[in-house]
Structures are given as structure tokens and as C-alpha cells.
Amino acid sequence: MxxxxxxxxxxxxxxxxxxxxxxxxxxxxxxxxxxxxxxPMGTCIEGEWAEVMGVVRRCFEVLAADSDRVFLTxxxxxxxxxxxxxxxxxxxxxxxxxxxxx
Amino acid sequence: MxxxxxxxxxxxxxxxxxxxxxxxxxxxxxxxxxxxxxxPMGTCIEGEWAEVMGVVRRCFEVLAADSDRVFLTxxxxxxxxxxxxxxxxxxxxxxxxxxxxx
Amino acid sequence: MxxxxxxxxxxxxxxxxxxxxxxxxxxxxxxxxxxxxxxPMGTCIEGEWAEVMGVVRRCFEVLAADSDRVFLTxxxxxxxxxxxxxxxxxxxxxxxxxxxxx
Amino acid sequence: MxxxxxxxxxxxxxxxxxxxxxxxxxxxxxxxxxxxxxxPMGTCIEGEWAEVMGVVRRCFEVLAADSDRVFLTxxxxxxxxxxxxxxxxxxxxxxxxxxxxx
Numbered sequence: 001m002x003x004x005x006x007x008x009x010x011x012x013x014x015x016x017x018x019x020x021x022x023x024x025x026x027x028x029x030x031x032x033x034x035x036x037x038x039x040p041m042g043t044c045i046e047g048e049w050a051e052v053m054g055v056v057r058r059c060f061e062v063l064a065a066d067s068d069r070v071f072l073t074x075x076x077x078x079x080x081x082x083x084x085x086x087x088x089x090x091x092x093x094x095x096x097x098x099x100x101x102x
Numbered sequence: 103m104x105x106x107x108x109x110x111x112x113x114x115x116x117x118x119x120x121x122x123x124x125x126x127x128x129x130x131x132x133x134x135x136x137x138x139x140x141x142p143m144g145t146c147i148e149g150e151w152a153e154v155m156g157v158v159r160r161c162f163e164v165l166a167a168d169s170d171r172v173f174l175t176x177x178x179x180x181x182x183x184x185x186x187x188x189x190x191x192x193x194x195x196x197x198x199x200x201x202x203x204x
Numbered sequence: 205m206x207x208x209x210x211x212x213x214x215x216x217x218x219x220x221x222x223x224x225x226x227x228x229x230x231x232x233x234x235x236x237x238x239x240x241x242x243x244p245m246g247t248c249i250e251g252e253w254a255e256v257m258g259v260v261r262r263c264f265e266v267l268a269a270d271s272d273r274v275f276l277t278x279x280x281x282x283x284x285x286x287x288x289x290x291x292x293x294x295x296x297x298x299x300x301x302x303x304x305x306x
Numbered sequence: 307m308x309x310x311x312x313x314x315x316x317x318x319x320x321x322x323x324x325x326x327x328x329x330x331x332x333x334x335x336x337x338x339x340x341x342x343x344x345x346p347m348g349t350c351i352e353g354e355w356a357e358v359m360g361v362v363r364r365c366f367e368v369l370a371a372d373s374d375r376v377f378l379t380x381x382x383x384x385x386x387x388x389x390x391x392x393x394x395x396x397x398x399x400x401x402x403x404x405x406x407x408x
Contacts, residue, residue: 006143008177013220016181016273019191023198030199039141040148040191041108041177049363057355064384069220073177073277074380075110075143078370079118089121089142096125097132115322118375151261159253166282171322175379176278180268210347212381220385223395227402234403243345244352244395245312245381279314279347279379283322293325293346300329301336 002082004089005052006075008042009059011067021067025059032058037086042073046086049078104184106191107154108177110144111161113169123169127161134160139188144175148188151180206286208293209256210279212246213263215271225271229263236262241290246277250290253282308388310395311358312381314348315365317373327373331365338364343392348379352392355384 009025010018026043029036032055035046045052056074063070082088096102111127112120128145131138134157137148147154158176165172184190198204213229214222230247233240236259239250249256260278267274286292300306315331316324332349335342338361341352351358362380369376388394402408 004142006141010216010275012214012216012222016217017204018216019194019204020198023195023204026195027199037142038192038195039108039143040106040139040146040188041141041179042143044142046142049366053359053363057359060355060382060384064386068386070382070384071214071275072380072382072384074378074382075175076366076376076378076380077143078366078376078378080370080374086142090140092121093125093128093140096122097129102119102121102125112318112377114316114318114324118319120318151264155257155261159257162253162280162282166284170284172280172282173316173377174278174280174282176276176280178264178274178276178278180264180274180276182268182272208346210345221408223398223408224402227399227408230399231403241346242396242399243312243347244310244343244350244392245345245383248346250346277381281347290346294344296325297329297332297344300326301333306323306325306329 002080003049003052003076003078004044004046004085005056006042006044007056007059007072009063009070009072011063012069012071013067021063024062028058028062029055035086044086104182105151105154105178105180106146106148106187107158108144108146109158109161111165111172111174113165114171114173115169123165126164130160130164131157137188146188206284207253207256207280207282208248208250208289209260210246210248211260211263213267213274213276215267216273216275217271225267228266232262232266233259239290248290308386308391309355309358309382309384310350310352310391311362312348312350313362313365313378315369315376315378317369318375318377319373327369330368334364334368335361341392350392
């Protein structure tokens with residue numbers, strides 16, 4: 001569970017409102033059972049490469065099914081041996097800001 | 103307040119643990135008073151272009167001050183007339199997933 | 205000239221074909237006189253923070269003028285003392301691949 | 307060949323100079339035989355989802371093999387029916403800038 005991927009994905013040919021399409025992708029992520037966190041700009045997913053990227057592919061496919069153009073960004077952060085990165089990364093930052101050690 | 107920027111920024115020459123440096127940038131964002139949300143992969147900031155990008159610049163400068171290389175990614179989503187985007191965007195997705203309208 | 209920014213920017217409410225809008229942004233970059241390189245996924249711009257980000261802002265504004273939603277990504281790489289990064293970065297990679305030093 | 311992915315990948319624990327590591331990833335991409343284009347900020351790769359993402363995975367693995375932290379960004383643009391996107395996308399922009407149609 002050492003990989004965290006933030007995925008942002010949407011169709012480019014459905015106009016300015018894409019919430020219904022984004023929800024499809026988030027639904028796919030939820031069904032995967034992988035630890036994840038919805039943010040204002042995407043969804044962070046944690047797991048091993050194959051399982052996370054498998055979910056990313058299904059998110060893409062569920063949008064490409066009825067779209068002619070899909071745009072997708074990923075930021076991926078892999079750290080050897082990390083566990084519970086979705087909570088530990090923000091906890092580290094909060095601890096430092098509160099005067100503690102990183 | 104129609105622009106949302108997710109900022110991810112870190113030094114490349116400080117080794118694998120960058121939490122203390124990321125915390126500096128998050129501190130700058132908090133001091134700005136702009137609406138923001140810390141995520142596992144960055145911080146989402148909402149405001150007008152000049153104020154958000156002014157904060158991004160200060161985050162960059164506070165890391166470049168004692169680093170030789172800094173990497174930074176931005177995903178920016180501007181929508182005319184949007185208010186409270188940090189909460190409304192995720193709320194829309196949750197509403198659709200619960201069976202409602204986008 | 206130690207900052208390189210790759211900018212990808214497009215309107216979300218103009219359909220699948222956005223080449224005419226992307227060209228507007230590239231036109232703004234060309235008029236700036238800053239060193240730049242058009243790629244299949246964006247444009248890399250080199251300069252100081254204020255001048256590069258000033259161009260990024262004008263690219264955003266020229267699309268937001270007649271759009272209701274604009275999406276933008278930036279990858280930024282700052283390295284102290286670097287010159288001619290647009291050519292030196294790819295040259296380093298090619299040199300290593302040819303068996304030389306990085 | 308309707309997917310274009312721009313991949314940027316580097317280790318976070320090897321100091322400011324990462325050219326030798328980036329070259330490993332570019333070497334993997336070249337060996338794949340997929341159409342690609344090296345840019346100052348990454349490499350654009352064109353193909354079908356499975357083949358492009360397979361290459362991305364091998365690039366990640368070749369860096370993770372001797373690193374404790376690897377950072378990776380992807381911008382992906384899929385368009386139904388597009389061929390030769392690596393050259394056609396920039397050609398469209400140049401044509402519009404020269405006064406032609408998009």
C-alpha cells in the first residue's frame with residue numbers, strides 16, 4: 001500500500017458541468033474497495049501499482065464509453081514501506097505545523 | 103472565488119522525507135487566509151487568480167530559499183460564477199452518487 | 205532563466221476540438237518573447253517566475269474571456285543557476301542514453 | 307493509437323541531478339517501440355491504453371528498483387479515432403497560428 005495516486009478525469013465534450021461524469025469515476029473507485037479520499041480536484045487512491053492503475057483504467061473506460069475525448073491527470077507518489085499514506089501524509093504536515101517533528 | 107488550484111510542491115534535493123518542507127508551504131497558505139483544503143497529495147486553494155497565484159509564488163519562494171531544485175505541479179479549475187467550490191464540487195459528486203442530480 | 209513551466213490549458217465547454225483555443229494561448233506565449241517549446245501536450249516556457257507566470261495568466265485570461273470553464277495544468281521545475289534548460293535538459297538525457305555522463 | 311500520455315518521473319531521494327535516472331525511463335520508452343517524443347519536462351507516448359500504461363509501469367519500476375521514493379505525473383489525452391496525435395496536435399496549433407482552420 002505504498003503508492004498513492006491522485007486521479008483527475010473528465011470528458012472534454014460534455015460542456016462545463018461534468019459532475020455526473022466525475023461521479024461515475026468515483027463510483028468505480030468506491031466499488032474497488034481500495035482506500036481513497038475524494039478531494040475538490042480529484043480522488044486520492046492508495047494501493048499497489050497494479051490494483052490502483054487497474055482502477056484508473058476502469059475510471060477512464062467508464063467515461064470513454066460515451067465520450068469522444070477524455071482528459072486525465074495523475075500525480076503519483078510511491079514511498080517504500082509506507083502504510084496508511086492517505087492519513088499519514090497529512091498528519092505529518094499537521095504535526096510539523098503544530099511544532100512537532102516531521 | 104471561482105478559481106481552485108491544487109498545489110503540490112517539494113524540494114528535490116532534500117531526500118525522501120519532505121514533510122517539513124511541505125509544512126512550510128502549507129503554513130504560507132494558512133497565513134494567506136484564503137479558503138483551502140489539505141489533501142494527501144497537495145493543497146487546494148480557492149480565490150481570484152492574483153491572490154491564489156500570489157500564495158503559490160510565496161510557497162515556491164519559501165522552499166527555493168534553501169534548496170537548489172524545487173518541483174511544483176498545479177491543477178487549476180476556473181468556472182465562471184462558482185462560489186464555495188471547495189465544498190460544492192465534492193458535494194455535487196456525493197449527491198449524484200446518492201442518486202440525485204448533478 | 206532557471207524556471208521551466210509546462211503549461212496545458214483548454215476550455216471545457218467548447219467540445220472535443222480545442223485546437224483554435226489552444227492556438228490563442230500559444231500565440232500569447234510567442235508574443236511574450238520568452239524561450240518556449242511547443243509539445244504534443246502543452247508548451248514549455250523558460251524564464252523567471254514573474255515573467256513566466258505573467259504569461260500563464262495571460263493565456264488563462266485569453267481563454268476565460270469567452271468560456272465558462274477553463275482547465276489548466278502546470279508542471280514547474282526550478283533549478284538554481286540553470287541556463288538554457290529547454291535544450292540542456294533533453295541534451296543531458298540524450299547524452300546519458302548515448303553512454304555519456306549526466 | 308488514440309491515447310497520448312505525457313509522463314514525468316524521477317526519484318526524490320537522489321539529489322538535484324536526476325538526469326541519469328530520467329534517462330533510464332526514456333530508455334525503457336525507446337525500447338517499447340511506441341511512438342514517443344522527448345520534451346524538456348517529460349516524454350509523450352502514443353498508443354493504446356494497455357501498451358502505454360505498460361510502458362509507464364516499467365518506467366516506474368526501473369526507478370523504484372533502487373530508490374525509496376519516486377514521484378510521477380501523467381497528463382493523458384484520449385480522443386476517439388485520432389491517428390498520429392504526436393504530430394497532428396502540434397500541427398493543428400501551428401496551422402491555426404498561420405491563419406488556417408483548426
